[in-house]
Amino acid sequence: MKLYNTRAVRLLRLVIRSVTKAPQVTIPLFLVLAAIGIAASVYVVFYVAPLEYSYNEAGKLNGSSLFFNQKIFFFHVAHAFWLFGAVFMAGVSSILFLTDRDPVWDDIASAATDVAVAFGAVVLLTGSIWGKAAWDVWWQWEPRLTMSLLLWLVLVGYVLVRRFAGPSADRVAAGMAIFGMVGVPFIYKMVGNDSHPAAGTDGVVATLGPGMRVPFWLSVAGFLFWYLALVIIRVQSTIAEREVRELRERGLDLGVLQ
DSSP: OOGGGSHHHHHHHHHHHHHHTOHHHHHHHHHHHHHHHHHHHHHHHHHTSOOBOOBOTTSSBOTTOOBGGGGHHHHHHHHHHHHHHHHHHHHHHHHHHHHHOOHHHHHHHHHHHHHHHHHHHHHHHHHHHHHHHHHSOSOOOOHHHHHHHHHHHHHHHHHHHHHHSGGGHHHHHHHHHHHHHHHHHHHHHHTTSSSSOOOSTTSTTTTOOHHHHHHHHHHHHHHHHHHHHHHHHHHHHHHHHHHHHHHHHHHHHHTSOO
């Protein structure tokens, strides 16, 4: 059975079309939820969550204590979550597009990649600020950091290909999105094997103290709704751009336009 004939794909296509066809409801709803979530997370991060510090055996503060600088963690990791989510959305949509050539999958992949570029820039920027505060370096050419930068450059390349590569841009860009998606698990597995705090069941997120869990997950939820709103907005604009382009091509074929 072909991939695009499976019941799950048909259901997914129906849900996506329903969501994107009602932007007057979904976009304001997600924007309101995002505003509430982000505003609440900012409050609890800066006014409720405890400062990060520790003492050594001599009773003195450890030099690794970050104090107020640790607050950037709540926004860095939340953006990293949805960066990976956007990359997977783009990759899966690109696979479906190459399978059945339904332009809606291409529109979703393009929209998700645009959002991933923005979220990736925030991840790289906040990570550099964290590195300067924690280790007094803005950047290190470690495997994970290098792979993260390469992933972001692949996403930027996707955007450039869609804009300048001509008639084959959709297929070339789809391949780039799939390539970026394949790289995400490698980046995740590299976390904790260098100077970056560990991930997984023994990582920083899984071992957060009680006072930091609620602010962290509130931040993740707030940026989830922000991410969804941005994707739907970009899907709508991408569909409009494609329809205008198709109308122009029809006009050229009919001799109406020159």
